[in-house]
Amino acid sequence: KYGQKFQKSQNVGQMSLFDTEEIEIEPIRLEKKELSENGLLDMAEKEHELIGLSITHDPYDDYFLLEKTLCTSTLKDVIFAEENTNTETVLCKITKTEKRTSKTGNEYYKIYLSRDGNDTYVYLFGDDIRGNLGKIIAGKIHIVRIMSSGNMLSAKKIELCDRINIDNYVGKILVELPNNLSNLERIRNYIHFNMKDDNGLNLYFRYSGEVLDNPVFKVKVNNENCCELVDLGCKIFV
Numbered sequence: 290k291y292g293q294k295f296q297k298s299q300n301v302g303q304m305s306l307f308d309t310e311e312i313e314i315e316p317i318r319l320e321k322k323e324l325s326e327n328g329l330l331d332m333a334e335k336e337h338e339l340i341g342l343s344i345t346h347d348p349y350d351d352y353f354l355l356e357k358t359l360c361t362s363t364l365k366d367v368i369f370a371e372e373n374t375n376t377e378t379v380l381c382k383i384t385k386t387e388k389r390t391s392k393t394g395n396e397y398y399k400i401y402l403s404r405d406g407n408d409t410y411v412y413l414f415g416d417d418i419r420g421n422l423g424k425i426i427a428g429k430i431h432i433v434r435i436m437s438s439g440n441m442l443s444a445k446k447i448e449l450c451d452r453i454n455i456d457n458y459v460g461k462i463l464v465e466l467p468n469n470l471s472n473l474e475r476i477r478n479y480i481h482f483n484m485k486d487d488n489g490l491n492l493y494f495r496y497s498g499e500v501l502d503n504p505v506f507k508v509k510v511n512n513e514n515c516c517e518l519v520d521l522g523c524k525i526f527v
């Protein structure tokens with residue numbers, strides 16, 4: 290709307306060369322909203338569905354290391370895979386659960402999964418109900434181990450990401466420096482100002498095949514951090 294008003298004012302100015310009256314354009318006023326974590330998650334998925342990427346917030350970045358170390362596939366690949374009997378581990382949001390009863394009187398659950406505009410559901414049966422149902426919080430991001438049997442998907446293991454201690458799976462982060470050290474200061478400053486966290490993991494540098502003892506940073510790592518370091522010529526090892 291702002292652009293349309295501006296263009297209209299330009300057209301009027303061109304056509305009315307002797308009109309000295311100024312045209313006032315109302316400035317853009319953006320509404321400020323405070324969103325909850327679930328609200329941000331919903332917005333991110335809607336953005337990805339509409340334009341192909343999340344602009345406002347990507348909650349999955351917070352679980353980048355968990356996905357890289359524990360997951361074997363993506364929810365999209367599981368959904369669109371041809372009939373198989375594979376078992377894959379994925380990172381996704383559980384949106385809701387539904388309790389059902391079979392014709393023989395046995396209880397089972399449908400667990401609805403979503404990520405990046407892709408939605409599906411998996412079944413939870415028998416002993417797997419007792420081991421996993423209590424770990425589910427609807428609207429939160431989980432790691433789910435899914436077994437495929439033809440067109441049917443069933444959940445074998447579910448863990449809430451916020452309850453997983455990454456230190457149990459990742460010992461350290463290794464950043465291999467490029468042979469050309471022209472970006473060394475930028476690399477060090479980026480890590481110091483964007484990744485440093487006293488409660489994080491140990492980060493070591495490797496140069497020309499040798500792991501350097503100093504400096505050692507305590508860091509938290511997400512997808513954006515890794516992309517930035519790769520753009521600066523580094524390689525990342527977990």
